[in-house]
Amino acid sequence: MATQLVAGNMAVIIGALYAGCDCFFGYPITPASEILHEASRYFPKLSRKFVQAESEEAAINMAYGAASAGHRVLAASSGPGMSLKQEGITYLAGSEIPCVIVDIQRAGPGLGNIGPEQSDYNQACKGGGHGSYKNIVLAPNSVQEMCDFAMEAFKLAFKYRNPAIILADGVLGHMVEPLRFPQKAVVPEIDISWAVNGNAATKGNVLTSIFLNFDELERHNLKLQEKYLKIGDNETAFEEYKVDDADVVLVAYGISSRIAKTAVDIARSRGIKTGLYRPITIYPFPDKRLSELAGRGCRFISVEMSNGQMRDDIRLATGCAIVELVCRYGGNLMQIDQIMQKIRELT
Amino acid sequence: MNPNELGTYAKNTWCPGCGNFSIFNAVRAVLAELNYDGTPIDNVVLVSGIGCHAKIVDYLNVNSFYSIHGRTLPVAMGIKLGNPDLNVICFSGDGDCLAEGLDHLIFAAKRNIDLTLILHNNRVYGLTTGQYTPTSPKGFKGKSTPLGTEEFPINPLELMIASGATFIARGYSHGIDLLKRLFREAILHKGFSFVDVLQVCVSYFNMYEVYNKRVYEVKSSDLGNFEEALKLIRSWNYNDSESPIPLGKFYEIEAPQFDRLFPGYEPHSVDTDAMIKDVLDNLI
Numbered sequence: 001m002a003t004q005l006v007a008g009n010m011a012v013i014i015g016a017l018y019a020g021c022d023c024f025f026g027y028p029i030t031p032a033s034e035i036l037h038e039a040s041r042y043f044p045k046l047s048r049k050f051v052q053a054e055s056e057e058a059a060i061n062m063a064y065g066a067a068s069a070g071h072r073v074l075a076a077s078s079g080p081g082m083s084l085k086q087e088g089i090t091y092l093a094g095s096e097i098p099c100v101i102v103d104i105q106r107a108g109p110g111l112g113n114i115g116p117e118q119s120d121y122n123q124a125c126k127g128g129g130h131g132s133y134k135n136i137v138l139a140p141n142s143v144q145e146m147c148d149f150a151m152e153a154f155k156l157a158f159k160y161r162n163p164a165i166i167l168a169d170g171v172l173g174h175m176v177e178p179l180r181f182p183q184k185a186v187v188p189e190i191d192i193s194w195a196v197n198g199n200a201a202t203k204g205n206v207l208t209s210i211f212l213n214f215d216e217l218e219r220h221n222l223k224l225q226e227k228y229l230k231i232g233d234n235e236t237a238f239e240e241y242k243v244d245d246a247d248v249v250l251v252a253y254g255i256s257s258r259i260a261k262t263a264v265d266i267a268r269s270r271g272i273k274t275g276l277y278r279p280i281t282i283y284p285f286p287d288k289r290l291s292e293l294a295g296r297g298c299r300f301i302s303v304e305m306s307n308g309q310m311r312d313d314i315r316l317a318t319g320c321a322i323v324e325l326v327c328r329y330g331g332n333l334m335q336i337d338q339i340m341q342k343i344r345e346l347t
Numbered sequence: 348m349n350p351n352e353l354g355t356y357a358k359n360t361w362c363p364g365c366g367n368f369s370i371f372n373a374v375r376a377v378l379a380e381l382n383y384d385g386t387p388i389d390n391v392v393l394v395s396g397i398g399c400h401a402k403i404v405d406y407l408n409v410n411s412f413y414s415i416h417g418r419t420l421p422v423a424m425g426i427k428l429g430n431p432d433l434n435v436i437c438f439s440g441d442g443d444c445l446a447e448g449l450d451h452l453i454f455a456a457k458r459n460i461d462l463t464l465i466l467h468n469n470r471v472y473g474l475t476t477g478q479y480t481p482t483s484p485k486g487f488k489g490k491s492t493p494l495g496t497e498e499f500p501i502n503p504l505e506l507m508i509a510s511g512a513t514f515i516a517r518g519y520s521h522g523i524d525l526l527k528r529l530f531r532e533a534i535l536h537k538g539f540s541f542v543d544v545l546q547v548c549v550s551y552f553n554m555y556e557v558y559n560k561r562v563y564e565v566k567s568s569d570l571g572n573f574e575e576a577l578k579l580i581r582s583w584n585y586n587d588s589e590s591p592i593p594l595g596k597f598y599e600i601e602a603p604q605f606d607r608l609f610p611g612y613e614p615h616s617v618d619t620d621a622m623i624k625d626v627l628d629n630l631i
Contacts, residue, residue: 028475040491055447
């Protein structure tokens, strides 16, 4: 099996190509542009479609079109571009069209800067556009997972006919690590049971998010909510590190989880029973195990590069009113000392 | 006013040799001159979008608004409509106002709102390190077009004359005297003025040699002649590598300004409560 040193933004493209992705629509934006560049290098060589669109909105609407025809579409952007794409994403969700979108998060709000942050959490996990909808959101924490989760995201997006977001950040996009290439490429076929592919077989299919009749739209919404419940029952994923006997549990995803893991080891070397709980799916949020840990009396610290956006989900999952927060903003990474200080305060 | 008084302490992060320096120097000189001639610098507002061009507002000690990618013009329109007495000058890039914000450019021209737009047209996305833009020539090899783009470029001047712009000109970053003349006239023009500046990006699309060989200055004697202007505008299509590239003012006409269509609103000079009541009573 091929192992190669690659950057996270390249790994996403490798995963997407193995997942049978055949269309990429992008627009330049730092720190996500390398995804655009790598797509432009490899998609045409493999007879797949690549377009640099005229705007972020154009890119997501090209995705809307190609995906509605049953194609496996990838789009990628970062904070300001993701905000622009929200219109397209709510239409994809409302029409139940699968599509994978990568968000290489940068620091905000507004223009912010191009350093890493995790402050698009709410936008990705709570909907982001108008209407009662949810995206499936996967949070990789390594180059390997940038590739593997691209494949997983396509699988889930098509299984549930729903947009799936890979929520990474500027560090994950740019750091270089060894990548084991996927075992086998997916050779997808267009699903004629729902896609609108411009032929007799799919002529009767309707993809829409407009239901002028109030009751009909309510039924459509109820159906969507049922789907989200099912996704929550079946697809939550997480990783644990030394939580079995832990008194203090750090909860962290993405790049922050790697820093938190080091903090766990340091705390343990000083005799403090500490563990790490890493959500891998952040929507659906893996709440059941957290609830068990809360029942056992664990104290929780949310370690995130945002203003407690994930902490709200930890509070809901655990029922604990007090969940501590360790955060950094502005493109700065978490410092181990910060986490250690909070652990010491709790013990 | 000495143009140097318009400088700031912001660290300049344009690459050495960047064409933006010429635009910066020309604008600074013109603003200083206009201040002397009766356009007070305090009534000038600079607006930029996002891209290398946008940093210019950090380098000029003038009222300014560093806005959003593609949204230079709507922000400027808001400022101008809020206070039509301000002199609003917009800086935008080819990615900024011909891609992400193209709709706004067309509508600014269509409305003939009294704004000046200076297009830093380097024909490449510089800040994101080298992708093709709407004005890159066919075959341009950038980071997202390793085999060369298959698309033909937009001729922004042709688009502007078709959309109703009332002042259309083109300058070149290697030619500051002409830039100064064009900027001055564009700022003084009443209505939407559009100045395309062939602004060379030395890092990702260095066109100095090509432009130096091909540019020439025109002095049109019939600036209000649409057909003649169109002919001149079409004499180079941003793609062919042979034709000479005209610089100068190509077109200028007078037309009603959008910003003058609104009746004056003087909140302090009338009895506001009575006025609202009167309008609502008549409505019911």
